[in-house]
Amino acid sequence: MTAIALAFALLCVVLLGPTPAQSTDAAGESQVEAAPEMTGGAGETPSQPPLEIHGFVQYNAALRPFRSGGYEAEWLKAETRAQLDLSRSSPELELRAKLDLLADPVTDEHTVDLREAYVNYYGRNLDLRIGKQIVTWGVGDLLFLTDVFPKDWTAFLTGAPVEYLKAGATAVRANYAVRGVDIEALVVPKFEPDNFPSPPRLAAFDPFPAAAARQRVLPGSALSDREVGLRVSRMLRDYSTSFYAFGGWDPRPSFAYDPATNTGTVSNRRLRMVGASTQGPVGKNLLSAEVAYYRTEDTAGTDPGTENPSVRTLVALERVLKDQRTVSAQLYQEWALKHGAYERTLPPGSRARDAVLSALTLRFRDSLRGDTVKPTVFAYYNFSEADYFVQAEVRRRLAEGAWWTVGLNVFGGRHGDSLFGQFNPNDNLYATVRYAF
Amino acid sequence: MRRQWLLQIGVGFAAVSCGSSASAALSGTEVMTRAEQREVGKDETSQITMKVTARGQQRVKKMRLLRQGKASTKKVLIHFLSPADERGVGFLVWRHKDRDDDRWFYLPALKMVRRIAAADKRSSFVGSDFTYEDVAGRDADRDTHTLTGEKTVDGQPCYVVKSVPKDRAEFASKTAWVRKDSFVIVQEKYYDKQGKLLKTYTADKLEKVQGLWTIRQQTMKNAATGGQTVVTWNSVKYNTGLGEDVFTERYLKRSP
Numbered sequence: 001m002t003a004i005a006l007a008f009a010l011l012c013v014v015l016l017g018p019t020p021a022q023s024t025d026a027a028g029e030s031q032v033e034a035a036p037e038m039t040g041g042a043g044e045t046p047s048q049p050p051l052e053i054h055g056f057v058q059y060n061a062a063l064r065p066f067r068s069g070g071y072e073a074e075w076l077k078a079e080t081r082a083q084l085d086l087s088r089s090s091p092e093l094e095l096r097a098k099l100d101l102l103a104d105p106v107t108d109e110h111t112v113d114l115r116e117a118y119v120n121y122y123g124r125n126l127d128l129r130i131g132k133q134i135v136t137w138g139v140g141d142l143l144f145l146t147d148v149f150p151k152d153w154t155a156f157l158t159g160a161p162v163e164y165l166k167a168g169a170t171a172v173r174a175n176y177a178v179r180g181v182d183i184e185a186l187v188v189p190k191f192e193p194d195n196f197p198s199p200p201r202l203a204a205f206d207p208f209p210a211a212a213a214r215q216r217v218l219p220g221s222a223l224s225d226r227e228v229g230l231r232v233s234r235m236l237r238d239y240s241t242s243f244y245a246f247g248g249w250d251p252r253p254s255f256a257y258d259p260a261t262n263t264g265t266v267s268n269r270r271l272r273m274v275g276a277s278t279q280g281p282v283g284k285n286l287l288s289a290e291v292a293y294y295r296t297e298d299t300a301g302t303d304p305g306t307e308n309p310s311v312r313t314l315v316a317l318e319r320v321l322k323d324q325r326t327v328s329a330q331l332y333q334e335w336a337l338k339h340g341a342y343e344r345t346l347p348p349g350s351r352a353r354d355a356v357l358s359a360l361t362l363r364f365r366d367s368l369r370g371d372t373v374k375p376t377v378f379a380y381y382n383f384s385e386a387d388y389f390v391q392a393e394v395r396r397r398l399a400e401g402a403w404w405t406v407g408l409n410v411f412g413g414r415h416g417d418s419l420f421g422q423f424n425p426n427d428n429l430y431a432t433v434r435y436a437f
Numbered sequence: 438m439r440r441q442w443l444l445q446i447g448v449g450f451a452a453v454s455c456g457s458s459a460s461a462a463l464s465g466t467e468v469m470t471r472a473e474q475r476e477v478g479k480d481e482t483s484q485i486t487m488k489v490t491a492r493g494q495q496r497v498k499k500m501r502l503l504r505q506g507k508a509s510t511k512k513v514l515i516h517f518l519s520p521a522d523e524r525g526v527g528f529l530v531w532r533h534k535d536r537d538d539d540r541w542f543y544l545p546a547l548k549m550v551r552r553i554a555a556a557d558k559r560s561s562f563v564g565s566d567f568t569y570e571d572v573a574g575r576d577a578d579r580d581t582h583t584l585t586g587e588k589t590v591d592g593q594p595c596y597v598v599k600s601v602p603k604d605r606a607e608f609a610s611k612t613a614w615v616r617k618d619s620f621v622i623v624q625e626k627y628y629d630k631q632g633k634l635l636k637t638y639t640a641d642k643l644e645k646v647q648g649l650w651t652i653r654q655q656t657m658k659n660a661a662t663g664g665q666t667v668v669t670w671n672s673v674k675y676n677t678g679l680g681e682d683v684f685t686e687r688y689l690k691r692s693p
Binding site: 054056089122127133134135136139161162163166175177180182233238240279280281284285286288318319320322323324326367369370371372397400401402403434436437 | 489491492496497519520521522524536537539541544546547548549551552553554555559560561563564565664682685686687691693
């Protein structure tokens with residue numbers, strides 16, 4: 001209800017709010033003007049900018065084709081979604097609201113999802129964005145080291161377009177540009193958790209006894225619960241380089257079981273993260289590298305239900321083979337810094353994770369028939385946990401602004417409690433049709 | 438007196454002859470270098486429509502283009518305005534003389550800026566009949582140029598220059614018709630090793646905007662597929678004072 005009220009309020013602002021200046025050409029077609037300092041058009045008389053209405057209608061369905069691990073062959077979703085993307089903008093100001101209306105008889109979900117809704121001020125050096133917005137950090141391909149912002153894994157792992165992997169965060173974000181350096185600072189008043197696959201429809205590892213009661217504890221909205229982030233970026237020679245710092249909540253949930261009350265608690269613990277990334281050419285290849293230090297609440301490493309403090313590294317290479325045929329590979333490693341303490345305090349019978357987790361990903365993508373057919377395959381394999389994820393997809397243009405996609409997701413692993421091993425029964429086929437306007 | 442008068446006539450005749458042969462004496466390399474370096478303003482703000490016709494279907498893309506500099510040092514920022522599913526997608530290119538271009542793209546739905554690996558310059562630009570190199574520009578010194586004559590195109594005298602790539606390229610040779618008055622390439626034909634026509638470029642509409650010769654419409658026809666791409670500049674403004682800071686990730690993320 002709160003989301004609907006906020007959405008309605010923002011729609012009113014967009015539709016009825018101040019109308020910043022923007023010029024139109026003789027044909028009445030809206031001209032997208034650059035910022036005032038870019039045009040230098042002395043003597044131009046600003047006129048009212050139009051309300052821009054865009055969006056799409058989309059159908060996205062996913063199917064578990066075979067019975068697996070006690071889960072039936074069944075539809076995982078059959079979602080109809082309509083998005084309205086409303087905006088008014090001028091060189092200095094942008095108001096935007098992106099609203100999804102969705103209905104899914106399979107998941108019995110009929111709701112309004114406010115994807116983004118923000119006011120954006122563009123100054124000479126300072127940009128300010130206030131409201132619900134997508135924040136993306138880092139250089140990984142589906143591997144997130146410094147990007148600790150909300151994600152919807154359920155949507156993505158059941159075939160939603162990749163944009164739905166990222167969920168919006170309500171934040172105040174300022175970007176200051178000076179002498180080739182971009183300084184981005186953001187404050188998120190209240191933590192928003194990731195959305196993970198869960199029973200009864202989707203398989204996921206449950207660390208608690210079957211008969212245990214379960215509770216989900218989320219960080220509050222006290223001032224001390226806010227999240228803050230800082231990113232400083234600049235070109236260092238040919239490399240786009242960024243440094244990151246974050247203080248807030250770990251998006252990876254922690255698990256605690258109280259045998260006295262037979263209650264399992266899922267919560268999020270505090271996280272401090274510092275990191276860096278760089279991306280640039282090495283010969284004909286694109287090199288990407290990222291590193292992040294995670295200082296979790298489990299500083300001693302003695303709470304097996306909370307992630308160990310760790311250092312994460314990523315090195316990736318991407319190369320264009322011919323035309324737009326591209327291959328890329330990523331090597332990801334995660335170094336647990338208190339592994340000894342973790343092993344010593346692990347409950348008897350529990351499986352110990354390795355001190356160093358190593359994973360490799362490969363991606364192939366192409367663009368055929370004049371950019372109208374786009375196949376892509378992504379594969380992930382974790383050597384330490386022996387688990388894997390493969391996504392293969394073909395997108396094809398139907399008409400102007402319309403396309404369809406078919407694809408499949410395959411999960412597996414030696415252990416039922418590993419990242420993708422737990423999703424073993426969730427292999428699915430999916431299809432999407434979208435008409436954008 | 439008579440000898441001096443004859444001498445003056447002789448000097449004058451020599452001067453005229455030298456002047457004529459100086460204009461006719463331009464080499465193929467000089468013609469193509471002047472074409473590459475012709476005045477195009479310090480910067481440009483344009484709205485462009487690209488119509489791609491292939492396999493009996495037509496696709497239309499509209500984009501806003503910002504440019505600073507020219508030839509091998511130019512910077513270009515493009516944002517797509519349509520079709521709806523590509524709206525807001527952005528490309529940023531920094532050209533370099535001595536190495537591959539730096540390129541970025543922006544996906545508005547993910548608010549994500551990513552560098553792009555050095556592409557095959559012969560690959561198609563967003564599915565059109567123009568290659569990436571056609572759009573970003575091909576350095577004149579990558580080919581060996583020979584002036585083969587002069588022809589009239591649409592009533593305008595043109596140099597005709599044949600060019601052969603020094604390194605591996607999408608074509609084995611090309612012939613360009615370059616207007617003598619403006620050094621605008623008004624027609625270009627590309628051939629394969631067997632001399633078979635690969636594609637034909639024409640500058641369909643040429644006019645002066647703010648005193649600068651400006652191509653307002655150009656076409657690339659693919660002889661092999663029968664397809665064609667027509668690019669129209671709906672509006673063009675030069676020298677609006679675009680700063681260096683415009684051609685950065687910050688502005689790439691400001692999709693229209």
